[in-house]
Amino acid sequence: MKSGYTPKDIEKKWQDAWEEQGIYHAQDNAKAERFYGLIEFPYPSGEGLHVGHPRSYTALDIMTRKKRMEGKNVMYPIGWDAFGLPTENFAIKHKIKPQDATKQNVANFTRQIKSLGLGFDWSREINTTDPKYYKWTQWMFLKFYGSWYDAEKKTARPIEELPIPKNIESQGDAAVATYRDSKRMAYKATTTINWCPNDKIGLANEEAQGGICERCGGKVEKREKAQWMIRITAYAERLINDLNDVDYLDRIKAQQINWIGRSEGAEILFMLSVPGQPDGRHGVKVFTTRPDTIFGVTFLVVSPETAKSWLDTGWNAPDNVKEYVQSALMRTDMERMTEGKTKTGVFTEVTATNPANQEKIPVWVSDYVLGNYGTGSIMGVPAQDERDRAFAETFYLPISEAANDEMAIDALEEAGQGKRATTYKLRDWVFSRQRYWGEPIPMIICESCGIIPVHESELPVMLPDVDAYEPTDTGESPLAAIDEWVNVTCPSCGGEAKRETDTMPNWAGSSWYFMRYCDPKNDDAFADPKKLKYWMPVDLYNGGMEHTTLHLLYSRFWYKFLWDLGLVPEECGSEPYAKRRSHALILGEGGVKMSKSKGNVVNPDDIVGEYGADVFRVYEMFIGPFDQDAPWDTNGIEGVRRFLEKVWRLFDVAPASDATLTEEVETLLHQTIKKVGDDIETMNFNTAVSTMMILTNALTDLGAEHISQEVRTDLLKILAPFAPHMTEELWSALGQSGSIHKAEWPSFDESKLQASTFTLVVQVNGKVRDRFDVSSDISEEEATKQALASEKVQASLDGKAPAKIVYVKGRLVSIST
């Protein structure tokens, strides 16, 4: 028979037993309805597991355990998102290879995660740095390269199907190739990139917000570099519209929509007069969301980028304009930010004609107009727009209060000087990293043939196993220095050629991992379509709010692309995740963020060592609402430990042969089964735990010997997803066969949710004056009669006659005078 509650003695035992029996293995060919629960696979850092990780893992563990007990075929997989900068830096610092650092860190994370008793299907474990995995990441890159986006049909298509305009075709093969390259979903472009001099790496716009490197917090510089880009902007509209078809938290949807930033407006063409050139030869298009304000336009402003392109095509601008453009383009975002919103700019000596009223207006260049948004030029309407007003006031430009004209856009469209247009803030995805520890981009650059993709049969392009992989100051990838890897023969002409030395960002591997789980060992395809058809889309995906605008957007895009090409079965639908929820942070004691420097980091190993995994799990669920930040509280863990020990003690005494429940406790039991079940579905884990505490307190008061076997098993079953080890132990001590985690989830009896009596509350003029127990089927008349008969009620009525009496069934009588 069992003794005191000592987690150490039971947890490891059951973890081994579950693994041996494979009770958490998902079946690919099951007849049963599937449930695919997904957590964001962790980045195995050198820091080890944070107490924040298990908050999400335990939550979905509870949900998937319940689904399993309800007879669903559950997949709850785990893997490693292991490419990336922190590991590379960790390896450099410790003078080891990133491969070895990853191996170490994965082993440590595995040990930590396994100690929590989570029901992951380890047989599906994946790792993005495994060549068998990244082979397919590279393969998908080749698909991007080999595709274009058909904006009319709103789908990606093979590049071979791209229609070539007649005038291009007539210019010969080279022109056709250039045209194709300009339409590919993956393309190379020289752009100004965000360069972090500290990490020696190019960053995506998303990673360099506010001119600050997301990784190290240092200032970001600008550099010109040829980069691989992925045309995510082609999917901007679908990425917004398809949010209607999925169940995401509203704030997640809002953030994605905000990030993509759709603006409806118009592009309007202004003709220019350039000094020294005949009129009518040049024009500039502006983007505006307010074409109706065109009569209030008093100037135009072009971005430094637009001005630069004019200069490049022979514009003989005044020297001060050239100087302004040059210095504006050199400035980093950081410098622009610190200058605040003070407007700078110069007059270009170019004038424009307002197409609506033929007025001549000056054209200025200023860096408050962004080169990469809209058309890169704007019309200044100082009476309507705050920024234009500030600019006008700074440079003493006129402000016109002309009336708006709703019909202006129609007139402009008719005159061919404007058209309705939609713009997005979303930019194409900078896909190159000048780093070692990432998937090599499978391309070969030949001086005579240009860019040639590595043939699919040659994949994976393996990362060379070398000792020196430190980043360079030149901005080139460390791979460039490895001659025996870089130098290859051109697959097209057989001449000398070099490999592309950029690697992919670590968002690449994480953009499709949820599909690999469906078929993790397949060497012939990234996943068998039949298995994808069974498992996709993911039923529930939980992760952090910090991934709402990056990972979530990238992976939705990536999936849609594969779906467009028919590589994901059509039946799976165009969205990868049916439902998305987010957990919040666990803060340090006192409500500040946990950090090494503050010394308030809680290590899960310590908690599991001291209290056991079950206490740790239940505590993390009880800590507060799942979607709200909560501070760690050591005293709170003690409370949970007491709760589990209380449950344990209920099983110290065997039920008496005549164990019967009072009606009160029986009602409570059924209410608890219902509420715990509902709360798990709605992710209100904190109230699920408190409900079970209430039941446990009531059963304790009743006395263990009065608790029947049925009640005991029901309590254990609803607690099992939360505290899997101790419930399994008690289950086997009760003499039950099989695992409790394969047992059937208990049902409640609708008729037993309501007790035969309830406490009737009597209010007089809105204040509670009396309460007493009455039968549940009491009539309105009887309830009212008894209420009025109450001495306390009579006392508060003080002789006044009731003017109105309201009866609420099962609750109260409200009397007003």
Add this chain to the structure above:
RNA sequence: GCACAGGUGGCGGAACUGGCAUACGCACCAGGCUUAGAACCUGGCGCCCGCAAGGGCUUGUGGGUUCAACUCCCACCCUGUGCACCA
């Protein structure tokens, strides 16, 4: 500035569809057990007045609707998060 979330005891928080505000847990106080401590058990615990019985007040602020408001409506204040010169 825009978007989103939130504001309830000493603390974390609960409250169905408008129906007993403060469940559950923590901390604290008193008592029991103990040589002692830990653990455990019992009781108390929103605020104010009162020895008590009892009374009054209370969900960020101010108003409104209602027999009845943490919940609905209007105006405002504060905190947090994300985006931000996006035309």
